[in-house]
Amino acid sequence: MDKIIIEGGVPLEGEVTISGAKNAALPVLSACLLTGGWHTLDNIPNVKDVRTIEEILSNLGVVLEENGQTLKVNSDNLNSYSAPYKLVKTMRASILVLGPLLSRLGKARISLPGGCAIGARPIDLHLKGLSSMGVDINLEHGDVVASTDKLRGANIFFDISTVTGTENLMMAAVKAEGKTTLHNAAEEPEVVDLARMLSQMGARIQGAGTDTITIIGVKELYPVRYAIIPDRIEAGTFLTAAAITKGKVNIKGCNVDHMEAVIEKLLDSGMEIEKRGEGLVAIGHDKIKGVDTKTMPFPGFPTDMQAQFTALMCIANGWSMIRETVFENRFMYVGELKRMGADIEINGSQALVKGKRNLSGAQVMATDLRASASLVLAGLAAKGQTEISRVYHLDRGYQDLDLKLSLLGSKIWREKY
Numbered sequence: 001m002d003k004i005i006i007e008g009g010v011p012l013e014g015e016v017t018i019s020g021a022k023n024a025a026l027p028v029l030s031a032c033l034l035t036g037g038w039h040t041l042d043n044i045p046n047v048k049d050v051r052t053i054e055e056i057l058s059n060l061g062v063v064l065e066e067n068g069q070t071l072k073v074n075s076d077n078l079n080s081y082s083a084p085y086k087l088v089k090t091m092r093a094s095i096l097v098l099g100p101l102l103s104r105l106g107k108a109r110i111s112l113p114g115g116c117a118i119g120a121r122p123i124d125l126h127l128k129g130l131s132s133m134g135v136d137i138n139l140e141h142g143d144v145v146a147s148t149d150k151l152r153g154a155n156i157f158f159d160i161s162t163v164t165g166t167e168n169l170m171m172a173a174v175k176a177e178g179k180t181t182l183h184n185a186a187e188e189p190e191v192v193d194l195a196r197m198l199s200q201m202g203a204r205i206q207g208a209g210t211d212t213i214t215i216i217g218v219k220e221l222y223p224v225r226y227a228i229i230p231d232r233i234e235a236g237t238f239l240t241a242a243a244i245t246k247g248k249v250n251i252k253g254c255n256v257d258h259m260e261a262v263i264e265k266l267l268d269s270g271m272e273i274e275k276r277g278e279g280l281v282a283i284g285h286d287k288i289k290g291v292d293t294k295t296m297p298f299p300g301f302p303t304d305m306q307a308q309f310t311a312l313m314c315i316a317n318g319w320s321m322i323r324e325t326v327f328e329n330r331f332m333y334v335g336e337l338k339r340m341g342a343d344i345e346i347n348g349s350q351a352l353v354k355g356k357r358n359l360s361g362a363q364v365m366a367t368d369l370r371a372s373a374s375l376v377l378a379g380l381a382a383k384g385q386t387e388i389s390r391v392y393h394l395d396r397g398y399q400d401l402d403l404k405l406s407l408l409g410s411k412i413w414r415e416k417y
């Protein structure tokens with residue numbers, strides 16, 4: 001296993017290019033199951049979660065040809081409808097193949113997903129939506145076993161806004177008979193990206209990016225060439241890295257419209273952010289202000305940036321209150337930040353952070369994907385050496401984070417243990 005070691009205290013300086021969005025790549029790759037022929041996907045990030053969905057697809061008989069960030073995908077010879085536990089257990093988003101398999105084959109067997117340990121994270125809303133579209137669903141030996149004679153359009157009301165739930169139902173609906181309306185749909189940019197790809201394939205979708213999405217089923221879909229959006233969470237992490245190290249970073253290839261809530265909070269904390277073409281110039285200042293934040297579905301402050309922002313607040317002037325409203329157990333990394341000298345008190349879904357002048361390097365352990373990024377940021381700011389173990393969590397969703405940081409001047413490297 002790898003660990004990351006950081007000698008903190010170096011202000012970041014230079015230019016970084018943002019990779020494709022992991023959370024867009026996973027549904028877009030799953031959508032290739034909907035029809036045969038060669039799809040060509042551009043800007044696919046080289047991260048572990050993408051490798052996992054590729055493995056799930058090739059286990060179903062899909063052929064994948066990789067050439068750098070471009071991936072060719074062909075599902076002409078789909079010869080299985082099941083995603084087994086050994087592949088699904090590490091990634092909750094594996095459930096994204098359920099909707100497309102039902103659309104294409106009328107049946108699917110998917111092991112109940114695992115993934116980041118950040119709460120119970122059920123899939124009841126995916127299953128409820130599918131069952132109102134005419135799918136029989138049973139749970140057998142830890143697997144969701146689903147089948148249908150014909151998918152029928154339905155009126156679906158999500159109790160909670162769910163990103164992968166909205167994506168799964170959208171993919172189930174594109175070839176269903178009649179009209180499907182998704183109410184209280186997720187509005188995240190990754191949902192819009194998938195809708196754009198599906199529309200290019202011939203699907204009839206309206207309202208993606210709002211809370212009501214309407215899909216009229218079509219008879220046929222076609223393979224396409226599609227480039228996915230840049231990763232707004234990676235871009236937000238680099239903005240925060242510039243703030244926490246009081247550096248100056250030119251962040252290229254990001255979509256500023258997807259990042260407004262994060263940019264606003266960082267501006268409130270006292271950093272400078274300037275829009276420049278398809279990118280941002282981020283300048284961190286000595287004085288960081290304590291700012292309260294509450295995570296919300298898009299366009300609110302993303303839960304996937306909560307841990308990174310908390311790391312910044314650890315060295316702010318004064319107090320800040322971070323409220324997590326999306327997941328119930330997303331403060332596990334706080335114990336690790338405390339090992340670095342952070343002063344944080346957790347009360348249910350709230351973290352009260354008392355800013356300090358400095359953090360100090362320590363041995364810490366990553367607990368989930370975004371938590372790992374928060375520890376890296378803390379390590380960049382801390383005095384002395386920080387050693388982060390279990391960085392396989394980081395590799396699930398960040399392409400070359402440590403390499404990109406080292407090109408910006410950080411003293412960061414990997415060692416085996």
Ligand code: UD1
Nearest residue numbers: 023093121122123124125126160161162163164165326327
């Ligand atoms: C996606 C993102 C993840 C991000 C999250 C919230 C991907 C691959 N992952 O995860 O990075 O943190 O959105 O922005 O895109 N819920 C239910 N029942 C369901 C489904 C969800 O109760 O059937 C609850 C969840 O437990 C959670 C909330 O709804 O409390 C939102 O979860 P959801 O949007 O579904 O997250 P994911 O799609 O898994």
